[in-house]
Amino acid sequence: MSCIIKWIQQCHGYPAKCPQCNAKCISKDVRKLFASPVVVHDEGLQKKIESLQTEIRSLKNERAGLLDVQDKLLDVQDNLLDELHQVKKKQADLENATLGGMGSKPLGFFSAKESWGENNRHHIDSNISKQEILPCSFVLQQELAVEGATLFDMDASYQILILARRISGMGGTHMLNKINLICPHENEDIQLPKRIRAIKDLRVSPCGRLTLLASLGKKLSILSHGSNELVINYDLPDPAWSCSWDSNNPSYIYAGLQNGTLLTFDMRRTRNPLQCMVGLTSRPIHTIYSLVNNPAFGQGARKLLTASSIGPCVWNTDCARERPFLVPSLENQGICMSLAYSPSSDDIVASYRPKILASDGSTSSQSSQSSTALNTVGSQVLVKRVAGNFYNKLGSMSTNVSYVQMTKSTIINIENCYPIFAYGDEVTHGLRLRALPNLSDSQNLKPHQLPILDVKYAHSQGSGLLGCISKEKLQLFSPKYM
Helix, strand or coil, X not given: CHHHHHHHHCCCCCCEECCCCCCEECHHHCCXXXXXXXXXXXXHHHHHHHHHXXXXXXXXXXXXXXXXXXXXXXXXXXXHHHHHHHHHHHHHHHHHHHCHHHHCCCCCCCCHHHHHHHHHXXXXXXXXXXXXXXXXXXXXXXXXXXXXXXXXXXXXXXXXXXXXXXXXXXXXXXEEEEEECCCCCCEEEEECCHHHCCEEEEXXXXXXXXXXXXXXXXXXXXXXXXXXXXEEEEXXXXXXXXXXXXXXXXXXXXXXECCCEEEEEECCCCCCCCEEEECCCCCCCCXXXXXCCCHHHCCCCCEEEEEECCEEEEEECCCCCCCCEECCCCCCCCEEEEEEEECCCCEEEEEEECCEECCCCCXXXXXXXXXXXXXXXXXXXXXXXXXXXXEEEEEEEEEEEECCCCCCEEEECCCCECCEEEEECCCCCCEEEEECCCCEEEEECCCCXXXXXXXXXXXXXXXXXXXXXXXXXXXXXXXXXX
């Protein structure tokens, strides 16, 4: 109506004409017609809507089916873990039973004959064990050129390696590479959302189908290897520096934050963390390990071993009110920059660099050194977990460390071989191996042009694989018995 009146009035005194039939008309000639709403029926659009609705229903059904399969797999995994714990408990009971004769008498009340027999049996057993333990070396299997590598993890059972990269030529884009260990030159690029930002830690799940990601974008994410997509994203109050799967329950995951806080999540609940625990310092938690429940220790609580600049700490996640504590005998060692833990042997190796004395007399973890003196002499300390909260310091060794670089290390356990501690040497830029428990040099592997950033070891069914990366190279080594 308003359009028609405007058309009539713009004629400025001249008789207006109907735009439809060209007859003369004035405003009084216009009549309003009231009719039912008119809708144009588009068959093509209607078919498209129906098709999309059908697809949505199909995807919902598929998702529900996958969730059911996931629940069944988690139940199967829980049952297998329970069976494994029962087997370990029976094994510990059998070992205790073999020492029943010794434990049944008070200490110091053995006869001379019994003491002689026990001492000689121990001497014979030690000689047998020495004959069974063999030295082991590693040989280079693959060497791949990579661009902007930062850290990685791998699974020997599923023959897969997940590599985090930062591509400087793409504006500092952060992405992942999924590499097939059977054919390492076959790999897939996985683009990450910009909100994820830099990946600070990643861990492949024990089942080998998922990867846990801790990022500076205040996200804890889970990547599916099947779809190459992030299937779970947790919002965090602070940037994440480390993450870990629980070794005793596949549903629990952990995140160590930049402010020293530890968060526990349950994958069956995708909203909020189960608990939030405050650490001993506000410095970032740069490493997390889930301690394996050992039936011989009589401990059933879920415990974590973490590391920040003050050193390794132990947390009891079953009691949020219980404060973490520093591993005994590792106080005041310097700035803890790396932590390695072996669940099979309960060996712990913490690497330290010296504290820097500021001009005001305070200590700082930041370097005031020039770019030509970025390395210094630090230390590596070996500790063994012998019971629930008891730890024995076995020794220490000096080593070359970086003032500015946070590096990774690992402990290798191979059947019938001495445990091996592997780390990147800051002077030679090569992977260096040390035999435990004396931390003696075992082998120096082929060096890189740039410092080594990450070291990992994976094993499955008697075979093992040792890997290390720098910004421009990935190396894979296999063990060789000497």
